[in-house]
Every structure is written in structure tokens, then in C-alpha cells.
Amino acid sequence: MRKKDVSTRVFNIFGYSLTAILAVLSVIPFLMIISSSVTAERSILRYGYSLIPREFSGQAYAKIFGFPDDVIRAYGITIFNTVVGTVLGLFLTAMTAYVLSRKHFEWRNKFSFLFYFTTLFSGGIVPWYILCVQYLNFKDLPLVAQVAPYLLSVFNIIIIKSFMQGIPDAITESAKIDGAGDFCIFIKLIFPLSKPVLASIALFIAIGYWNDWYLSFMFVDQSRYFSLQFYLYKILSATEALARISSLSGIHVGEMPKENIKMAMAVIATGPIILLYPFLQKYFVKGLTIGAVKG
Amino acid sequence: MRSSKNRTFFYKLKEYKTLLLMLSPATLFFVLFCYVPILGIVIAFKRYTYDGGIFHSPWIGLKNFKFMFMAGDIFNVTKNTLIFNILFIIVNTILEITCAIVLAELSGKYFKKITQSMMFLPYFISWVVVGAFTYNVLNYESGSINTLLKSFQLEPFDFYNKPVVWILIIVVVCAWKNFGFGTIIYLSAVMGIDPEMYDAAEIDGANIFQRIRRITIPTLVPTIVILVLLAMGNIFRGDFSMFYQVTGNNPVLYSTTDVIDTYVTRSLITSPEFGMTAAAGLYQSVLCFAIIMVFNTLVKKYDKDYSLF
Numbered sequence A: 001m002r003k004k005d006v007s008t009r010v011f012n013i014f015g016y017s018l019t020a021i022l023a024v025l026s027v028i029p030f031l032m033i034i035s036s037s038v039t040a041e042r043s044i045l046r047y048g049y050s051l052i053p054r055e056f057s058g059q060a061y062a063k064i065f066g067f068p069d070d071v072i073r074a075y076g077i078t079i080f081n082t083v084v085g086t087v088l089g090l091f092l093t094a095m096t097a098y099v100l101s102r103k104h105f106e107w108r109n110k111f112s113f114l115f116y117f118t119t120l121f122s123g124g125i126v127p128w129y130i131l132c133v134q135y136l137n138f139k140d141l142p143l144v145a146q147v148a149p150y151l152l153s154v155f156n157i158i159i160i161k162s163f164m165q166g167i168p169d170a171i172t173e174s175a176k177i178d179g180a181g182d183f184c185i186f187i188k189l190i191f192p193l194s195k196p197v198l199a200s201i202a203l204f205i206a207i208g209y210w211n212d213w214y215l216s217f218m219f220v221d222q223s224r225y226f227s228l229q230f231y232l233y234k235i236l237s238a239t240e241a242l243a244r245i246s247s248l249s250g251i252h253v254g255e256m257p258k259e260n261i262k263m264a265m266a267v268i269a270t271g272p273i274i275l276l277y278p279f280l281q282k283y284f285v286k287g288l289t290i291g292a293v294k295g
Numbered sequence B: 001m002r003s004s005k006n007r008t009f010f011y012k013l014k015e016y017k018t019l020l021l022m023l024s025p026a027t028l029f030f031v032l033f034c035y036v037p038i039l040g041i042v043i044a045f046k047r048y049t050y051d052g053g054i055f056h057s058p059w060i061g062l063k064n065f066k067f068m069f070m071a072g073d074i075f076n077v078t079k080n081t082l083i084f085n086i087l088f089i090i091v092n093t094i095l096e097i098t099c100a101i102v103l104a105e106l107s108g109k110y111f112k113k114i115t116q117s118m119m120f121l122p123y124f125i126s127w128v129v130v131g132a133f134t135y136n137v138l139n140y141e142s143g144s145i146n147t148l149l150k151s152f153q154l155e156p157f158d159f160y161n162k163p164v165v166w167i168l169i170i171v172v173v174c175a176w177k178n179f180g181f182g183t184i185i186y187l188s189a190v191m192g193i194d195p196e197m198y199d200a201a202e203i204d205g206a207n208i209f210q211r212i213r214r215i216t217i218p219t220l221v222p223t224i225v226i227l228v229l230l231a232m233g234n235i236f237r238g239d240f241s242m243f244y245q246v247t248g249n250n251p252v253l254y255s256t257t258d259v260i261d262t263y264v265t266r267s268l269i270t271s272p273e274f275g276m277t278a279a280a281g282l283y284q285s286v287l288c289f290a291i292i293m294v295f296n297t298l299v300k301k302y303d304k305d306y307s308l309f
Helices: A006-037 A041-047 A059-066 A069-101 A108-120 A125-135 A154-165 A169-177 A182-193 A195-210 A214-219 A228-249 A259-294 B002-015 B017-045 B063-071 B073-105 B109-124 B127-138 B144-151 B165-191 B195-203 B208-233 B240-247 B251-257 B260-270 B274-302
Strands: none
Touching (some): A006 A259, A006 B073, A006 B127, A006 B208, A059 A259, A069 A108, A069 A182, A069 A228, A108 B274, A125 B017, A125 B260, A169 A182, A182 B017, A195 A259, B017 B063, B017 B274, B063 B274, B073 B251, B109 B165, B165 B208, B165 B240, B165 B251, B195 B208, B208 B274, B240 B251, B240 B260
């Protein structure tokens, strides 16, 4: 039992209050969004957003789920992007990391440099955009366009590689003596042994796809291929633009999506993350810790 | 001589057949999405035509760069990018280190676990939702702050007409979204410190502030240097999603919130002048490359272990 001197007591008071305040500030916005999504519209217009709904109303959700086609379609696109992107991206990242972690592969430094250099220097987004649109035809391939560009990241390869380098050679040696090839060793031994780091990288990749709006913004013209976040952005930006016009011109422009409907959409778009977060949080932390210690 | 070298090359090619095959998707990916665009920067020196594409458009020398500098916006967006990144580095690093040290010293296990989870949560929220939330807090008619002001009979404040205030707003939003992530990285470095060092210091009569100053902070230096160095490498880059979503791409706010990435992306989408936009992109890439090289060399001179490569 540590004896508590004055300085420790001062530190504890400061520490507990700072942490508590920051933690509360971190989640307040979500509480406000959730609360406004179940508040009656007139109450929002009159009193603004608040933490506890003044006047409860499930109308926003009822309205969205009354005509659910667009939301469901956007959900479907985002789920597709997330599942395909995560499975494919994780497999390719792990396979690349595995090759770069093999000590007997003499060209590994050359390839590592080839990949690492891309983080130091890039051609900028203009040539990238022209390549994707004009040469790879991404505008006609909305599903490819929203998955392919994020499949591999150098940072993820490095984290998995350093984890794999920590796996003792003895494990692969015996398999090699039994005549197993490199691919076989990867699939049967290294991949399963890397589960802890793969779990967290998979989650980071998945979050990246789930939250992405940029690729839809750049490459997708047909609204039925909009990802969920981009669909939400479209709804929000349309109302902001209309609100700006009506406040500048003083003319009332049609009926805008209501505030509580916008917030309900934000809840629906973020929902799965918030629901899964408490269960998955430890994997994120684990992955970061592995990366920070080894990378 | 030569033929034997070739023979070893082909011999190795055969030996590494499987490994090379396993590397081929990643190689293809980086060549396609990174190296082909690097070759594509030639369009910064061309007048881009749709039919000519990247490789057959006519050369025009440095005209694109001349136009870019003459138009003048590039100086302002470069300044904004720099100011924001310097503020982000200072604010986020101090906040993250403070939180990490505090979390490591506090003893309530569940308190720590829960607060840490809460702090990490904003990192997982999309910028679209963050942008929506910012708008709802700040907008003139029904924003939370203005309804609060009105309820005290005070004049509402029109945030969307005051560009200078947005420097503060964006710094706060960026810190709010990212500090949980950084805190965990620093925390794992603090947890790696040998507890015996603290026990020894305690026996010698060091109080908690002395222990932090003399043990924790010095051992954190390598992590701080590497993370700041990584951030320095991106000092001429702005997170496009953040700036675009948080400001709502509002032209009134461009004077303080337009960064190189939003400027380039906007020109890319709205104007057919690909050549000039590519020139701005190349200008950014060269600045980034130069600064990371300079800082990495400086750090390497000081201590080799702290450098990135």
C-alpha cells in the first residue's frame, strides 16, 4: 500500500477530474445526437439541441423507416464495401507482410523500400484521379472504385510484419523439413498464429471502409451506389445549402428534411459502430499497443 | 562474370517463385496506385487534353506553375496548412502525453478502463457525422450555442461569418477526434517503463511530480520524437475529410480554413484545368518530401535510433 503524501493527493484530484471531464466531453456529442433524434421537431427549433429530450418523439425514425429503400440500399453498399474490402485487404496485407518478414528472402529490403517510398513521395491526387477515372474506368465500376484504393496500406503491412518477425523460426523450420512450401506455411502456421494483430488490423480496415465517404464523393455518380456516409452527407449538405439560400434571400424554399430526421440518419449510420464498440474496443487497443511497441 | 551473375539471378528467381507470386498483388497495387501517378506528374508540365490523356497532351513547360503562383491562392492555403498542422502537433501532443501520464498513474482500474474507452470513441466516428454535429452546435438559427445565448437574452453569434474563429474550432474538433488514439500509443510506452524505477525513486523520497519529470517524460522522448517526426512529414498535408466536412466547404470560411488538399480537390472537381491543379499537387508533394528528408536527417544526426529511416 502506497502512502499518500500531499503531492500524490494533489495529482489524484487533478488526474481524476481531468480524465473524467475529457471522457465526458468525448461522448457528449453522441448523446446529443441520439437525444435530438428522438426529440420532437418543434422542441429542437425552439430550444436547440439538448442532452435530454424535452419532448419525446419517435417520429423521425418512423418517417425514415416508412420509406426505407434508400437507407437500406446505402447500407447494403457500405456492408458490401466493408466485408469485401476487409477480407481481401486483410488477406493481401498479411500475405505481403509474411513475405517481407522471411529472413531467407534476400530481396525483402528492396521490396520494403519500394512500398515504403510511397509514403514519402506521391504524385498527388490529380494523376491518381485521372488514372482511376480515365484509364481504370472507375466511374463505371462503382463497387470496385469504393473498395480497391484502400486495400493495402504500408502502415498496416509494417505492423503485421513486425509481429510476424517475432514468431520463433523453430515453428516454421520443422514445417519446412516436412516439405511445406512458403504459401502453405503462411496459410497453415503464420496466419493463425498472428490472430491477435490480424484482429485489430481487420477492425481498423473495416472502420475505414464503414466511415468512408471520399471514394463515393470522387467516383460515384449514380445515387444507387452511394455509400452510407456519402448518402448521409448528401442529405445534410442539401439542407445546409437550402438553409443558407433561404436565410440569404428570405424566401422559404420548400420542405427541408427535419432536424430530428437528420440526426436519426446520423444515428443509423453510426449505430453499428457504437453497438459493437464496447466488445471490439480491446482489439483496437491491443493492435495499437503491438504497433507502438514494435514499430 | 556477367553470365554467372545472371545465373544466380535466375536461380534466385526460381527459388523465390512462390514468395514473389505472393508479393505480386501488393507490388501491382503500389505500382498502379502510387508509381503510375508519380509518372503522371508530367501533366503538371502539360496542357491537359482529354483525348491526349496523361501521355499525349502537349508540353507547356512551367506555365502551370506560373499561373498557380500568379493566381495567388496557393500562398494562402499553404500558410493555412502550416498554421493548422503546427497547432495540431502542439495541442494534440501535449494533451495526449498529459492524458497518458495521468491514466498510467491513477489507480482506479475500472475508472481508467471506462474513461479510456470513452476517449477513444470519437476516433471511430466518420467525419460526416462530426461535420453534422459541428453544424448543429454552431449554426445561427437553431445551434445549441446560439439557442443558449438567446435564452440568456444575449445576441446570437454568427460563427459561419467569422473565419478567424474557425482556427480554434478546427483545432478543438481535431483534438477531440484524435486524442484518444494518441493517448493509447503514449500510454503503451509509459506502461513499458520498468516499475522498479518508480519504486526506487519513491524510496529515495521523490514525489509523484518529480517521478514524472525525471522518469516518465525522459523515457517518452523517443516515442514523442517519432510521432512528431511522422506528423512533421505531413505538415503540408491537411486531412481533406476533416476540413471539408467540419467547415461544410463554406466559401465564406476559405480565407482561414482552406488547406492545400481542399484547394486541390476542389479545383480538380470543379475546373477542367488539370494541368494547374496537378502543379499544385506536385508543389505539395515536393514540399512534403523535402521537409521529411530535412527533419529525418537532423534527427538522425542527433540520435540514429530516433530517425524514421
